[in-house]
Amino acid sequence: MAPFRGLFLLTYFWLRQWVHTAALAAYEFSRNGLILTCLLWLGASGCASNPYTARSQLLIIPESYEIQMGEQAYAHVLEDPKITISTDPREVEPVQRVAKRIIAAAKVSKYAERAKKFAWEVTVIKDDKTKNAWALPGGKIAVYTGIFPVAKNEAGLAAVLGHEVVHALARHGAERMSQGLVAQFGLQAASILLSTGGGLGPQMNRVVMQALGLGAQVGILLPFSRSHESEADYVGLLLAAQAGYDPREAIRLWQRMAAASEGQPPEFLSTHPSHETRIQNLQRWMPEALAIYNRVEHAPVADLPTVTPSPSQEHPSPPSESH
Numbered sequence: 001m002a003p004f005r006g007l008f009l010l011t012y013f014w015l016r017q018w019v020h021t022a023a024l025a026a027y028e029f030s031r032n033g034l035i036l037t038c039l040l041w042l043g044a045s046g047c048a049s050n051p052y053t054a055r056s057q058l059l060i061i062p063e064s065y066e067i068q069m070g071e072q073a074y075a076h077v078l079e080d081p082k083i084t085i086s087t088d089p090r091e092v093e094p095v096q097r098v099a100k101r102i103i104a105a106a107k108v109s110k111y112a113e114r115a116k117k118f119a120w121e122v123t124v125i126k127d128d129k130t131k132n133a134w135a136l137p138g139g140k141i142a143v144y145t146g147i148f149p150v151a152k153n154e155a156g157l158a159a160v161l162g163h164e165v166v167h168a169l170a171r172h173g174a175e176r177m178s179q180g181l182v183a184q185f186g187l188q189a190a191s192i193l194l195s196t197g198g199g200l201g202p203q204m205n206r207v208v209m210q211a212l213g214l215g216a217q218v219g220i221l222l223p224f225s226r227s228h229e230s231e232a233d234y235v236g237l238l239l240a241a242q243a244g245y246d247p248r249e250a251i252r253l254w255q256r257m258a259a260a261s262e263g264q265p266p267e268f269l270s271t272h273p274s275h276e277t278r279i280q281n282l283q284r285w286m287p288e289a290l291a292i293y294n295r296v297e298h299a300p301v302a303d304l305p306t307v308t309p310s311p312s313q314e315h316p317s318p319p320s321e322s323h
C-alpha cells in the first residue's frame with residue numbers, strides 16, 4: 001500500500017500548496033478577497049463570524065495562542081516599572097464591582113462559552129493622565145484612573161468595560177494578528193510561522209502587541225478598525241444593559257469623551273468612527289438595549305472618585321487607547 005500512501009500524501013500536499021497559494025493571491029489581489037479566502041480556508045478553521053453581527057472574520061490564530069499572548073502582554077504591562085498599580089479601595093472597588101457585573105453578563109451572552117473559559121482579572125493602574133482601559137484575550141482587564149472623569153460614574157464605566165470586553169470576546173485581537181501576519185508575511189508564511197508554534201521573534205512580537213492594542217509599548221499606535229469599534233459599541237451596549245446599567249449613559253460617556261479628546265492628534269482618531277457617528281449608532285441600538293435594561297435588576301450606580309492629573313505622572317508615550 002506504500003505507493004498509494006505516497007501518492008495520497010503527494011496529492012494532499014499539492015492540494016494544500018495550491019489552496020495556500022490561491023488563498024494568498026485572493027487575499028492580496030482582491031479587496032473583497034476575505035470571502036474567497038474564507039472559502040479556501042474552510043476546514044482549516046481560518047474563518048468565523050461574529051454571533052451578533054454575522055460579520056465574517058479571518059482568524060488564522062488558534063484561540064489558545066491568542067489567550068497565551070494576552071496573558072504575556074498583561075504580565076509585560078504590569079511588570080513595567082513605569083506602571084503604578086492602585087491599591088486605593090476608593091479606586092479599586094468601583095472598578096471591581098462594575099467588572100464583576102459585566103463579566104456575569106458576558107457569561108449569559110452569545111459569548112458565554114468563551115467568557116466562562118477566560119481567567120478574568122482586573123487591575124486599576126494609577127495614572128490620572130491616561131484616559132484608557134483595555135481587556136485582553138483571556139480576560140485580563142486594566143483600567144487607568146485617568147478614565148474616571150470621562151466615565152464619571154459606574155454606569156459610564158460599565159459602558160467602557162462593556163466595549164473593551166467585547167474586543168476580547170469577539171477575538172478582535174486575533175483577527176488583527178491574523179491580518180497583521182498576513183500583511184507582513186503573506187498567508188502562507190504566516191501559517192508556517194504559526195504551525196511551527198515556536199518562539200516569537202521580535203517581528204512577530206511587534207505584530208502581536210500591536211494587535212492587542214498595546215502598540216505604544218512597541219512604538220506604534222494601531223487603533224482598532226471601524227468595524228471592530230462599531231461591533232464593540234453595539235455588543236458592549238447590550239452587555240452593560242444586561243449587567244443592570246442604564247445604556248443611555250453610553251451616549252453621555254461618548255459626549256464626555258468627545259469633549260475630553262479635543263486637541264488630540266487627528267491621526268490617532270483617523271480610523272475611529274467620528275463621535276457623531278458613534279452617538280447616532282448608539283441611539284439606533286438604544287431601544288434594543290433599553291428592552292434588556294428594563295427586564296433586569298438595576299445595578300447601584302455611584303460616582304467614581306475624582307482624580308487630579310499631576311504633571312509628574314506625565315510620560316512620553318501613554319499606552320494606546322483601545323477604544
Ligand SMILES: [Zn+2]
Nearest residue numbers: 224232322323
Ligand atoms: Zn475599542
